[in-house]
Amino acid sequence: MLALMIAAFGWVSAHAQEVRSGAARNRIDLAIVSRTVFYLPLWLAAEKGYFAEEGIDLRIEVFDNAEKINEALRSGAVQIAMSTPESIMADALKGGSLRVVAGNAGRLPHFIIARPEIRTIADLRGKTIGVLSDQEGTTHLVPEVTRRAGLKPGDYVVKAVGGAPTRWRLLRSGEIDAGLQPFPLSYEAEAAGFSNLGPLSGFVPEWQFTSVNVDMRWAEANRNRLTAALRALRRGLDAIAVEPATAAAVAARELKTSEPLAARAIADTARLGILTPGMEVSLPGLKKVHEALVAAGLVASEPFDAGRVVDASFLRASR
Known part of the structure; x- marks a missing residue:
């Protein structure tokens, strides 16, 4: 009897571990810097259930600090970040594992x-x-x-x-x-x-302000999950134009402002081309970031090579 109880307990423990690991496999922790209008594709995709439809249990965390986001990417505390690309670029150009996989705000708002x-x-x-x-x-x-x-x-x-x-x-x-x-x-x-x-x-017409960033150690091991998350984000981006009333309501809630001001912000975002179509990276904008990093002495002075910073294969696969 004791042996049976031990065996049963062992199975329950193993099953519980499987459940926990399965949940972990479906969960993505996504970091953002602050509450600003260019995160609307993310909020709208979550609101519309696009991540859930991709089998993703999404958790969004607001850091209010870009450096901490990159530390969290490296440690695996978060798997995806929608944040600034400067230190991602610096890390990549120095042989690190951080990369840009898609665009977000390709101009300055x-x-x-x-x-x-x-x-x-x-x-x-x-x-x-x-x-x-x-x-x-x-x-x-x-x-x-x-x-x-x-x-x-x-x-x-x-x-x-x-x-x-x-x-x-x-x-x-x-x-x-x-x-x-x-x-x-x-x-x-x-x-x-x-x-x-x-x-x-x-003053600065071209600038990749925010991008979708990952640690390639996680991304390569979870290609399908990253591709699915990018697909959900693209659907959220498309939904802004298709469902303007819902977009304004979600933006007002997340930005803690009124719906008229949220709708005005969305209209200005579209008019100024802030959010890059199809979540493409703005190569002129990224080149301008590189020039600023060179001028600040944060990366070596050498010709800009986007291929060392951007891995577009995940975004292509999401289509």
């Missing part, structure tokens, strides 16, 4: 938002500009903006504070004087009396 008393770029002298992080995203673009007004990096302070919602909070509290804000936060800032010093795309 930001406006230069400043305290009400700041009326021009030149007025940023001696001021504090809030950015995402020390080495990611729009951080590399601040000098391109300020030098147009004759300012040098030492003429102002650049402070890493986190994503766009955090920057908006710090702008209102006076802890920073300016920040690069995407819509609809830029709309809210203007309505509150803050200065809009112009679109960032007016």
